[in-house]
Amino acid sequence: MKKLLTAVCLAAAFSAPAQTLFTYGKHSVNASDFLRAFRKNSQGPVTEKALKDYLDLYVASRLKIQEAKELGYDTLPQLISDLANLRQQILPTYLNDKESMSRMIGEAFSRSQKDIHLAHIFIRAGENEIATEQKKTEAIAALSKKDFADVAREFSDDPSAKQNGGDLGWLTVFSLPYELENLAYSTPAGKVSAVFKTKAGYHIFKNLGERKALGRIKAAQILLAIPPRADEAARQEVKHRADSLYNRLQQGDDFGKLAAAFSNDIISAASNGQMTEFSVGEYDPLFETTVLSLKDGDISRPFATAYGYHIVKRLKISPVSAKLDDETQESLRKRIEQSDRAAYAQKVLAEKVLRQANYQKFSVTDAELWAYSDSALKYMVPKTKISLKPSTPLLKIGNRTFAVNDWTTYAQAHLYKPDGTGTRPYPQLWADFLQQTALNYYQDHLEDFNEEFRQQITEFAEGNLFFEIMQRRVWTPAQSDSAALAAYYRKHRANYNWKESADAVLFYAANEQAAKDFYNAVSPKPAEWKTVLTNYADQITADSNRFELDQLPKNENAPLTEGRVIPPVVNKADNTASFAYVTHLHKGTEPRSFAEAKGLVINDYQTQLEKEWLERLKKKYPVSVNQKTWSEVVRKASRK
Structure with a gap:
C-alpha cells in the first residue's frame, strides 16, 4: 500500500510548460511537475477525463503532504532515519558524474574496435x-x-x-x-x-x-616457472619437464589434469589450466602471439618467457561487440569502475563541483601553510613567523568554509607514501585534499548537483509523510474506533446485505499442476480436505469463509453444487490456479451482521473520514486551478 500511495503523490520536472498549474494556500505546483507524475503513474490512454481524475488525486496528495509538514512530521526521528538510510543506499549510484561516465563508455567502446x-x-x-x-x-x-x-x-x-x-x-x-x-x-x-x-x-x-580488434581470448596453460637466480642447468631441467609434458599431451593425456597436477600458475591450475578471458596487451607479447598463432583446440609447443616455460591451449576468441547495446554498456561501465578511469572520473567530477559551487581560496600563501604544516605535522621549528591558527579559513566551497584544521587533519592521515619511502610533497597532498573536499561536499549536497537524485529523495520523503499522516488521520482511526464503526454500521445497515452466497473453502495453488494434483486427490472425499492438504502444505493454501457467488473462482459452465469441488481456474498470467469446495448455498439476499460486514464498514468509514478531512484541508489551503495552463496541459499531454 505504501509504495502505491507514494507513487500517486509524487512529482518532479518534466518537459512541459513551466507555468503554475494550481495553487493551494500560499504554495504552487507547476505543470511540468504534474505532467511528470501523471506520465509516471498513469496506465491507460491519455484523455481529458484521465488527466482530471489524476489532478484530483494529485491535489489531494499535495494538501495532505503539506499538512504533514505543517504538523512537523518531517522532524519525526523515524522518518529522518528512514530518509538518511535511503540516502546512503542510493548514494553510490550517483557518485560518478553521469555525463563523464557516458563519455568514457562511448570512448572505451570506440577504442575497443x-x-x-x-x-x-x-x-x-x-x-x-x-x-x-x-x-x-x-x-x-x-x-x-x-x-x-x-x-x-x-x-x-x-x-x-x-x-x-x-x-x-x-x-x-x-x-x-x-x-x-x-x-x-x-x-x-x-x-x-x-x-x-x-x-x-x-x-x-x-x-x-x-x-x-581481435576480441577477447580464452585459453588454458601449463606454466613451469623458472626459479629465481636459476643457473643454466636448472633452466634446462624445467625445459626438459615441459618437453615431457608436451609429449604426454601429444599421446592423448588430458590437458586439464596435467595443468592441475603440474602447473605453477596456481589460479589457472585450480580450473584445469583455464585462464581468465583476456584481451591483447594484458600478457607478454610472445605469449599472446603464440596463442593467436594457434587454432581453437590446438596446443602449442613449450616456449619460454620471463616467467618460465608455457604450454598453451587456445580455446576460443570472442569478437568485440560492434554495437553499443545495453549489455555492452554495462560491461564497459563495470570495467571503467574497476580501472584507473574511476579515479579520473572522480577528478573530473571534483573539478565540476569546484566550478559550480564557486570555489574560493582565501589569501593564505603556500609558503606559510607549508611552514605551519611542518610545525604541526613534523614538529619542526618554524623559520618564519606564522600567523595561521587552526580556525583560519583556507577555502570555501558553496556555503561551507574549510579551515587550517581541516587541512592538517587530512594531511596527517595521508602524509606518508603508501610504500613507506617517506612523506608526500605538500603540493600533491593539497591537490588530493582539495579533490576529496570537493567530493565530500558533492555527497553532502548531491541534491543541488543531480536533479534525478533530488527527485528520488524528495519522492521518498514525501511518500513517507503521506503514509504517516494517512496512518494517523484515516487508517488507524477507521480500524480502531469500535464505537464509531458500530454507529456507522447501524446508520448504513441497508448497504450491507449478502447477495447470493455460499459457505466455501477457497484453495489457492502455486501452479496449475499442483492444482490438478490436489483437485484429483480431494474430489473423491471433499469433506476430508484438511487431511489431504497436509500433503500439499507448500503448494496449496486454503481460506474457509462465506463468499458471495461472484467471488468464487469458476468457469462459466461449472455447476455450483453443495458438497462438490469446483474444477480449478488457471491464471494464464502467472500459472497460478484457484478453485473452491462449496459446503452450503445461501439463496436470495439477507442482511450481514456487524461481524460479517466489518471489513466493508471499515473501508466505507475510512472513505468518509478521508472525505471530511480533505474538505477541511481545502478550506485551510484554498485550491485554485489556472484554467489557461490546464487547457495547455490537456492539449500537450493528449498530443504525445
Whole structure:
C-alpha cells in the first residue's frame, strides 16, 4: 500500500510548460511537475477525463503532504532515519558524474574496435632533474635521425627495450593506464607521439600499425616457472619437464589434469589450466602471439618467457561487440569502475563541483601553510613567523568554509607514501585534499548537483509523510474506533446485505499442476480436505469463509453444487490456479451482521473520514486551478 500511495503523490520536472498549474494556500505546483507524475503513474490512454481524475488525486496528495509538514512530521526521528538510510543506499549510484561516465563508455567502446601495435621509450624521473631533462632532450633529438627502435635501445629505461627496441606488441583499450592509453589512441598510425610526463617519468610512443580488434581470448596453460637466480642447468631441467609434458599431451593425456597436477600458475591450475578471458596487451607479447598463432583446440609447443616455460591451449576468441547495446554498456561501465578511469572520473567530477559551487581560496600563501604544516605535522621549528591558527579559513566551497584544521587533519592521515619511502610533497597532498573536499561536499549536497537524485529523495520523503499522516488521520482511526464503526454500521445497515452466497473453502495453488494434483486427490472425499492438504502444505493454501457467488473462482459452465469441488481456474498470467469446495448455498439476499460486514464498514468509514478531512484541508489551503495552463496541459499531454 505504501509504495502505491507514494507513487500517486509524487512529482518532479518534466518537459512541459513551466507555468503554475494550481495553487493551494500560499504554495504552487507547476505543470511540468504534474505532467511528470501523471506520465509516471498513469496506465491507460491519455484523455481529458484521465488527466482530471489524476489532478484530483494529485491535489489531494499535495494538501495532505503539506499538512504533514505543517504538523512537523518531517522532524519525526523515524522518518529522518528512514530518509538518511535511503540516502546512503542510493548514494553510490550517483557518485560518478553521469555525463563523464557516458563519455568514457562511448570512448572505451570506440577504442575497443581496434588494436594498436605500440612501441615505447621511457625516461625515468630521477632525483637529478637536470640529468633527466637532458636525457629526454637527447632522445627527442635522436628520433629525428635514427629509427625509433634504435633510440629506444639507447635511451629507454625500460629494461626490455634493449632486446625488443621498445616494442610493446599489440594493445587495446584498458591495456595501459588511462593517461597513457589517451596518448596511444591520439597518435596516428606510423607517427611518433608528443612527449608525455607522468609521475614516473617521460613517455614517447610510436604507433607501428593498427588493425580491427581481435576480441577477447580464452585459453588454458601449463606454466613451469623458472626459479629465481636459476643457473643454466636448472633452466634446462624445467625445459626438459615441459618437453615431457608436451609429449604426454601429444599421446592423448588430458590437458586439464596435467595443468592441475603440474602447473605453477596456481589460479589457472585450480580450473584445469583455464585462464581468465583476456584481451591483447594484458600478457607478454610472445605469449599472446603464440596463442593467436594457434587454432581453437590446438596446443602449442613449450616456449619460454620471463616467467618460465608455457604450454598453451587456445580455446576460443570472442569478437568485440560492434554495437553499443545495453549489455555492452554495462560491461564497459563495470570495467571503467574497476580501472584507473574511476579515479579520473572522480577528478573530473571534483573539478565540476569546484566550478559550480564557486570555489574560493582565501589569501593564505603556500609558503606559510607549508611552514605551519611542518610545525604541526613534523614538529619542526618554524623559520618564519606564522600567523595561521587552526580556525583560519583556507577555502570555501558553496556555503561551507574549510579551515587550517581541516587541512592538517587530512594531511596527517595521508602524509606518508603508501610504500613507506617517506612523506608526500605538500603540493600533491593539497591537490588530493582539495579533490576529496570537493567530493565530500558533492555527497553532502548531491541534491543541488543531480536533479534525478533530488527527485528520488524528495519522492521518498514525501511518500513517507503521506503514509504517516494517512496512518494517523484515516487508517488507524477507521480500524480502531469500535464505537464509531458500530454507529456507522447501524446508520448504513441497508448497504450491507449478502447477495447470493455460499459457505466455501477457497484453495489457492502455486501452479496449475499442483492444482490438478490436489483437485484429483480431494474430489473423491471433499469433506476430508484438511487431511489431504497436509500433503500439499507448500503448494496449496486454503481460506474457509462465506463468499458471495461472484467471488468464487469458476468457469462459466461449472455447476455450483453443495458438497462438490469446483474444477480449478488457471491464471494464464502467472500459472497460478484457484478453485473452491462449496459446503452450503445461501439463496436470495439477507442482511450481514456487524461481524460479517466489518471489513466493508471499515473501508466505507475510512472513505468518509478521508472525505471530511480533505474538505477541511481545502478550506485551510484554498485550491485554485489556472484554467489557461490546464487547457495547455490537456492539449500537450493528449498530443504525445
